[in-house]
Amino acid sequence: MYQEFLSYMTDENKFTPRRVPQGCSDAAIFFQKTMETCFASLLYEHLLIWVDDLLLYAEDIDTYLDKLAEFFSLLNQFGLQLSAKKCSLYQSEVKWCGRLINHRGVRYDPERIDTLRAMPYPKTTGELQQFVCAINWMRESIVDFARQVAPLQKLLDAALASTRRTRHAAAGIELELTVEERQAFDNMKEKLATAATLDIPDDTATTCLFTDASDVGWSLIVTKVVSFDPKVPATDQQHRLLYCMSGTFSGSQLNWTVIEKEVFPIVTACDKLDYLLLRPKPFRMYCDHRNLIHAFAPHESVKKHKLLRWSMKLVNFRYVVEHVPGPANVWVDMISRWAGNHTPTVRVKRLKAVRSQSESAASETRSPAPLRPLDAENFIWPTLVELFDTQSEFEAPVDAERNADGLLMIDDKIWVPSEAKDLIQRLCIVAHCGAKGHRGQHAMVAHLRRLFAIEHLSAVVSSFVGKCLLCLHSRGGGGNSQAVGRDDRVQLSK
Numbered sequence: 137m138y139q140e141f142l143s144y145m146t147d148e149n150k151f152t153p154r155r156v157p158q159g160c161s162d163a164a165i166f167f168q169k170t171m172e173t174c175f176a177s178l179l180y181e182h183l184l185i186w187v188d189d190l191l192l193y194a195e196d197i198d199t200y201l202d203k204l205a206e207f208f209s210l211l212n213q214f215g216l217q218l219s220a221k222k223c224s225l226y227q228s229e230v231k232w233c234g235r236l237i238n239h240r241g242v243r244y245d246p247e248r249i250d251t252l253r254a255m256p257y258p259k260t261t262g263e264l265q266q267f268v269c270a271i272n273w274m275r276e277s278i279v280d281f282a283r284q285v286a287p288l289q290k291l292l293d294a295a296l297a298s299t300r301r302t303r304h305a306a307a308g309i310e311l312e313l314t315v316e317e318r319q320a321f322d323n324m325k326e327k328l329a330t331a332a333t334l335d336i337p338d339d340t341a342t343t344c345l346f347t348d349a350s351d352v353g354w355s356l357i358v359t360k361v362v363s364f365d366p367k368v369p370a371t372d373q374q375h376r377l378l379y380c381m382s383g384t385f386s387g388s389q390l391n392w393t394v395i396e397k398e399v400f401p402i403v404t405a406c407d408k409l410d411y412l413l414l415r416p417k418p419f420r421m422y423c424d425h426r427n428l429i430h431a432f433a434p435h436e437s438v439k440k441h442k443l444l445r446w447s448m449k450l451v452n453f454r455y456v457v458e459h460v461p462g463p464a465n466v467w468v469d470m471i472s473r474w475a476g477n478h479t480p481t482v483r484v485k486r487l488k489a490v491r492s493q494s495e496s497a498a499s500e501t502r503s504p505a506p507l508r509p510l511d512a513e514n515f516i517w518p519t520l521v522e523l524f525d526t527q528s529e530f531e532a533p534v535d536a537e538r539n540a541d542g543l544l545m546i547d548d549k550i551w552v553p554s555e556a557k558d559l560i561q562r563l564c565i566v567a568h569c570g571a572k573g574h575r576g577q578h579a580m581v582a583h584l585r586r587l588f589a590i591e592h593l594s595a596v597v598s599s600f601v602g603k604c605l606l607c608l609h610s611r612g613g614g615g616n617s618q619a620v621g622r623d624d625r626v627q628l629s630k
Contacts, residue, residue, distance in 0.1 A: 174214045178203060184232075191232045200226075234273075241376075243333040244274055253325045257318060261295040262307035268292055271324055275381070277331045282353060282382040284327055287320040335360060335376040337412055343419040344375065346460070347401040352390070355382040356401040358412050370422055370460060378412055381405075396442060398423060403446045406453060418454035518562050526556045546589040554591040563588065564600040577601045 142160065143152040156163045164187055171185050182203045184191040192207055194200035204225070211218065224230060229238040236243050252271065258264040268288055275281040291311065299305045313321065337343070342364035347356045359375035381404070385397065392400075402421065406413065413419045520541060527544050530553040536544040544551045552560060567583045568575055575583070580597045590596060 174216070175207070175210055177210070178207060183207070186233055189233055191230065191237075197226075239336075241333045241335040244277065244331055249328045249331070252328055255325075257313055257321060259310060259312075260307055261292065261309035261311055262303055264288065264292055264295075264311065265301075265303065265306045267321075267324075271328065274328065274331060276379050277334050277377075278327050279332065279380055280355075280382060281327070281380075282355075282384050284320060284323050286384060287317050288324070291317055332377050332380070335378055337378060337415075338362070339416050342417055343378070343413060343415055344370065344373075345402070345405055345413065345419055345421045345455075347398070347405065347421070347423050349397040349401055351385075351397070353382065353384045354397065354401040354404075356380070356405050358405065358409060364420075370420070370458065379409060381408075399443060399446055403449050406449045410452075413453055413455075418456055421455050421457045422460045423457070518559060518566070522559070523550060523552070526553060526559055527551060529553070530555055549585070549589040550587055551589045560590060560596060561600070563590075564597060567597075568600065568604065574604060 139152050139154070142157060143150060145151070156166055160166075168185070168187055171187075171190075172179055175183055175185065175190075178192070179185065182192060182194055182199075184193075192200075192203060194203055210216075229236060231237075231245060234245050234248055236245060252267065255263075255267060258267060268285065271278070271281075271285065278284075291313070295309050295311055296306060299309070338360055341360040341362045344359045344361060345356065346359070348354070357377070358379040360378055361373045361375055364373060381401075383404075385392070389397075389400075402423070520543065524542055532544050533546060533551065536546050536551050539545050552563070554560075563584065564580065567580045577594075577597050580601065581594055584590060584593060584597070
């Protein structure tokens with residue numbers, strides 16, 4: 137923070153604070169960053185910091201004493217002081233940030249839970265907002281949270297639809313709960329009493345991810361298994377809960393296909409729970425939708441672009457996908473389907489008449505081009521040796537010269553004979569497949585021209601892009617869009 141920004145002027149003089157003023161919008165962030173800088177040598181290894189709450193921990197008493205001495209040394213070095221009344225040492229269980237933490241796991245403070253359970257029915261929107269925000273803080277340990285809180289959340293959204301979502305504005309809006317909303321309020325207080333204890337992640341254990349989705353909701357549960365046996369079914373393993381999450385589909389999400397709804401909780405877990413899934417061992421992913429096993433390596437000719445974008449979130453993870461029959465996936469299935477409380481309805485939005493093809497056209501059979509040719513088993517990466525052998529089979533141009541590797545070059549670019557159709561096809565595949573999607577025609581031409589001298593390159597690339605199934609599906613067959621993803625270069629293996 138800059139002192140000149142916090143300076144102020146009176147009729148007598150100008151004043152510049154030498155400490156962070158209390159109430160400044162960025163004061164908490166600055167304080168957090170300062171504390172992390174002071175205790176950088178202990179941070180995340182033996183110390184956790186949340187603003188002014190510090191948690192020092194160790195696996196054994198000897199290590200704890202050593203780190204405690206280092207901690208006091210840092211306090212003295214930076215001139216920091218602690219409140220003796222708020223400190224506790226040598227504890228096997230501590231209360232930190234509203235949670236009770238011990239070697240068995242993390243659970244919420246019973247005193248806070250009892251306070252929430254003692255709350256009467258809210259009479260104003262402000263009281264309802266306070267209750268919903270408080271229980272939302274505990275949602276990762278409350279199974280079936282999304283369904284139970286849905287009536288209260290809808291009531292809160294409707295009450296605040298025409299005003300600001302502030303505590304002051306909500307306090308002035310009176311409300312009266314219906315029978316269904318009172319039941320949801322009571323159910324949430326009962327859920328608080330049965331909130332699960334969350335275990336502590338372990339690098340030596342196997343992390344498991346269970347997901348499921350229905351037409352109206354989704355759910356996921358993350359567990360760990362200390363002694364995982366691949367020969368034993370997943371339902372018979374000794375699971376310890378790490379996290380549970382659920383939600384409902386709304387708006388355009390309700391129009392998603394089944395496979396898109398099934399993939400959504402997987403992508404959500406990889407996006408928000410990466411700190412649990414990124415482990416030395418690959419995590420095991422279980423779902424009751426068999427097509428998900430092939431969702432990110434399809435053999436169909438058409439695939440929704442949404443799945444392609446979502447699949448990019450999984451490239452940083454090591455995982456194993458397994459199918460769990462629906463009856464065995466009972467917990468997440470019950471959460472996502474709301475235990476059968478939803479009555480689905482069907483509406484016809486649009487009908488389109490399509491004229492059938494002629495008998496002669498229907499009799500023709502074509503093998504569809506693969507969507508991911510780089511992953512095909514028969515794909516062979518171009519090599520310098522293959523380029524040399526290919527050049528030797530055809531007559532070289534007059535202006536071609538050999539370089540130190542024996543390759544024929546034209547203007548410092550590798551000459552590729554126009555008759556070598558297979559080699560040109562594979563070079564186009566490498567140039568077309570970008571890091572985050574298929575490249576367009578102009579980007580492909582620019583990539584290939586950096587290394588190769590190919591006759592009528594623009595026409596060759598235009599023909600190649602025009603036959604790409606994904607480009608036909610997502611771009612309407614134009615194939616003239618700009619580059620997508622990183623500026624990768626075409627590479628050759630030696």
